[in-house]
Amino acid sequence: MSEKTEHVRKPDWLKIKLNTNESYTGLKKMMREKNLHTVCEEARCPNIHECWAVRKTATFMILGDTCTRGCRFCAVKTGLPTELDLDEPERVADSVEQMGLKHVVITAVARDDLKDGGSNVFAETVRAVRRRNPLCTIEVLPSDMMGLEENLKTLMEARPNILNHNIETVRRLTKKVRARAKYDRSLQFLSYSKELHPDIPTKSSLMIGLGETAEEIEEVMDDLRANDVDIMTIGQYLQPTKKHLPVIKYYTPDEFQQFKELAMSKGFKHCEAGPLVRSSYHADEQVDKAQVWKEAAKYQSEQQFSS
Template sequence: MSRSRKPDWLKMRPPSGREFAGIRETLREHDLNTVCEEANCPNLGECWSGRSAGREGGGGTATFMLMGERCSRGCNFCDVETGGMEPLDPDEPANVASAIAEIGLDYVVLTSVDRDDLSDQGAGHFAETIREIKHRHPGILVEVLIPDFQGEEHLIERIVDAGPDVIAHNVETVERLQFPVRDRRAGYEQSLSVLEYADRESDIYTKTSIMLGHGEYDHEVYQTLTDLRERGVDIVTLGQYLQPSRSHLEVQRYDHPDKYETWRRVAEEELDFLYCASGPMVRSSYKAGELFVDAVLREGRSVEEARQRARERSAT
């Protein structure tokens, strides 16, 4: 079965550049994985080439993927391999911290495969990596994109206690399409509960991402955004789903960039999200969202101060 033809606005620039090559070499030296490569992110060339740093002399950015290259779940949108789980690398937290110093990052994104096979589903390894980075590099901002940990709050608490600056967990799609898009062990309410707990138990920004193009209706996207705000989510990204291979779910629709701009206005101006990055090529770990958080936190604003400014912005 042939894949649907992509519109012109989804053309990607091939990876290149000195920064891109340098990051790739550093990752290989430390035997590290990135979701940028494992999930075939369309922004890999742009981010790794350094233009995402947003300031003169800044380096590239990469999202480190912890706990191996293979996932215990099999979501039908994702290009990460499933099954054949391997033991955790005890040196990975230190290796990530070392690589960060060599690459020259000051905003780090950590994510992971799902590890339902482990007694703590990898929460301890995740937390150890956060602490190692914060210990070695106190000025670095750390965003974590965590699994749902099957909704077990004591495991989410381990992440909160490690002190990241942003906790993200992706709801991925609207409630009706959770399956077949996601693995059956995931779920809409379970993901909302993870985000709600992270918001309730910490003074940390919460973030999520929605893929469009699976056949969702506008009213379902609006309802999803509403549900997320009611659970306290601060930042949301919306992007176009792209079929990784013929064995994955087909794209049902390609929305024009103007549609994404409409969703951005709805999210920020009507629903009071602190920030919304919305566009066909936007992904959950996306430079615009990272730069927003970087600017807010380095200005010394608290989460509550930022939320109050968002409310004032929407009221005008």
């Protein structure tokens, strides 16, 4: 198929139901008032109305709104980032508290301009959210932070409930799709996080529709399991603008179900797969609630001891 001359028509099952209730409009208003960013908006996620309006979950994007990488699938703007906003962690924590969020995902633009990759602000945001919202589950979704182990260690010391790092695409297409990222480095990143804290689940996401084969999709599953990844999500790639990579194929809901069954057969503890599934889709259902209470009790105990 020629990417330049052929256009694949978007199927009916990708139609999105909008919901702009008070939860949605309230969260949107708060983001603007507190000068915060969400990947839900910046990356044009198709599930924003469901997550904000119904499930009361959100994905905050910290470290600014400008990424140092220019991945050909991503709508987040690329350029020279601004200085770090050291008050951002507390504003995120305050927003989580005011909205009564049950689950929060904290992601960030890639900050290859920083020696620590932004890991210190990342970790402080996790700690700030937990201080203010001890029963809210916290998932982190960092870049590979250039594969530096000390950066991942800094982040993991804050003990998020889930460490999520996206493989994004199959090995063959990585160079074409992801700027500066490396397939094996992502696998090593996920593996090292498990070495640091074996009790913290790891997660990764794959988008399909960029020209990969079924065999390559299965290879990604095998590679993730070989590195002890617990949770996998699989979703349809959607071209955000004409400047981004075109869609080569739209997979059917039945095909996604087959991929889900295959993933579960390989030993993943959980797999979300569907046309509109994104990395944070139904993320609140993927957390061990017992772990949440354990982390809350641990934090409260530490607070009492320190006082």
